[in-house]
Amino acid sequence: MPLPDLTVARLEADPAEVLARVPAAPGVGQLLGPDGGTLLLAPAANLRRWAGAHLGRGKPPAPGRRPKTDLSGIATSLAWARTANPFAQRLLYERLAARLIPLAERRDLKPPGFVHLDPDQRFPRLTVSGTDRGTAGLFGPFRNRRAAEKARDVVNRLLGLRPCDYTFEPDPSLPLGLGCLYAQVRSCAAPCLSRVSEEDYRALAARAAAWLGDPAHRDDAPSAVPTTVRRMQGALAVVVGAGRKEVGLYPVREGRVLDDASVTVAPDEIAAAAAGLEWPTVGGADDWPWLAAWIASSRGRGTYVPVQDRDDREGLAAAIRSALPARFAGPSGGGNVGHSRGGA
Numbered sequence: 487m488p489l490p491d492l493t494v495a496r497l498e499a500d501p502a503e504v505l506a507r508v509p510a511a512p513g514v515g516q517l518l519g520p521d522g523g524t525l526l527l528a529p530a531a532n533l534r535r536w537a538g539a540h541l542g543r544g545k546p547p548a549p550g551r552r553p554k555t556d557l558s559g560i561a562t563s564l565a566w567a568r569t570a571n572p573f574a575q576r577l578l579y580e581r582l583a584a585r586l587i588p589l590a591e592r593r594d595l596k597p598p599g600f601v602h603l604d605p606d607q608r609f610p611r612l613t614v615s616g617t618d619r620g621t622a623g624l625f626g627p628f629r630n631r632r633a634a635e636k637a638r639d640v641v642n643r644l645l646g647l648r649p650c651d652y653t654f655e656p657d658p659s660l661p662l663g664l665g666c667l668y669a670q671v672r673s674c675a676a677p678c679l680s681r682v683s684e685e686d687y688r689a690l691a692a693r694a695a696a697w698l699g700d701p702a703h704r705d706d707a708p709s710a711v712p713t714t715v716r717r718m719q720g721a722l723a724v725v726v727g728a729g730r731k732e733v734g735l736y737p738v739r740e741g742r743v744l745d746d747a748s749v750t751v752a753p754d755e756i757a758a759a760a761a762g763l764e765w766p767t768v769g770g771a772d773d774w775p776w777l778a779a780w781i782a783s784s785r786g787r788g789t790y791v792p793v794q795d796r797d798d799r800e801g802l803a804a805a806i807r808s809a810l811p812a813r814f815a816g817p818s819g820g821g822n823v824g825h826s827r828g829g830a
Contacts (some may be wrong), residue, residue, distance in 0.1 A: 573727030601635025741772035
């Protein structure tokens with residue numbers, strides 16, 4: 487189901503007449519100038535109130551607060567689209583913003599961080615990376631690079647992977663290892679000093695990859711490693727966006743939200759919707775710069791559900807139901823519906 491199109495209205499006549507047509511509901515609004523350029527684009531909890539505030543028809547601001555900028559003198563058109571749930575609102579805003587503002591100029595977004603691990607290396611180590619090298623060996627996403635660095639250090643301490651980037655030939659008397667603080671305090675398995683065999687060290691790295699790649703094995707994971715962190719290569723997920731009476735399901739493939747594959751259904755249609763979800767391969771950049779921030783948000787406006795087994799549609803439907811807010815449980819409060827886990 488594609489995202490809603492914007493409704494565009496000219497402001498040549500009485501703006502009050504145009505404002506009366508704007509729904510008093512959540513969505514995305516846009517004000518256009520004489521040349522058709524965008525003056526303002528923003529998500530709004532109440533589109534009519536948002537438009538009125540920027541066209542000089544809003545309520546007077548509280549004492550000491552700066553009033554909204556009045557664009558009525560230069561705005562020639564008003565555009566808006568109502569959205570079904572908060573995630574749909576963010577998705578539509580990001581799609582429109584991507585056409586107007588290059589990602590490098592977005593001051594509100596920071597590049598997400600990922601942890602990279604290649605178990606096939608002779609002495610694998612965790613590094614922090616972006617998606618520029620592809621998704622092979624990547625785990626994430628983390629909200630930013632600093633969060634990824636923190637998680638890397640946590641995993642190194644838990645499993646004893648080496649933090650250094652040296653190339654060496656293992657030797658119990660290797661000066662490089664004898665002078666290493668990590669080897670001295672034994673926070674590293676120290677393959678450089680032959681304290682662990684190459685085979686056993688690579689087994690540690692494989693264990694780290696499994697630990698990072700499957701959240702089901704990380705019930706005791708430190709808070710530095712969110713439960714949504716997983717292997718990015720081929721990763722599938724569903725964003726569950728709950729509206730007032732309907733539920734939006736947004737498939738995600740390797741960080742790309744698949745707009746056209748999304749569906750909006752009633753709660754009692756979730757099983758059928760989950761059975762019919764698809765994750766087609768599409769071109770274009772991934773959505774990680776804003777999606778990673780949304781996942782880490784504490785506002786609780788939806789749930790990111792990783793898909794462990796694409797063929798297990800019953801399990802997926804159960805996971806989606808458990809992600810719904812309690813209001814969808816029905817009068818009895820039973821069934822498989824639980825409280826929303828927010829951006830977890």
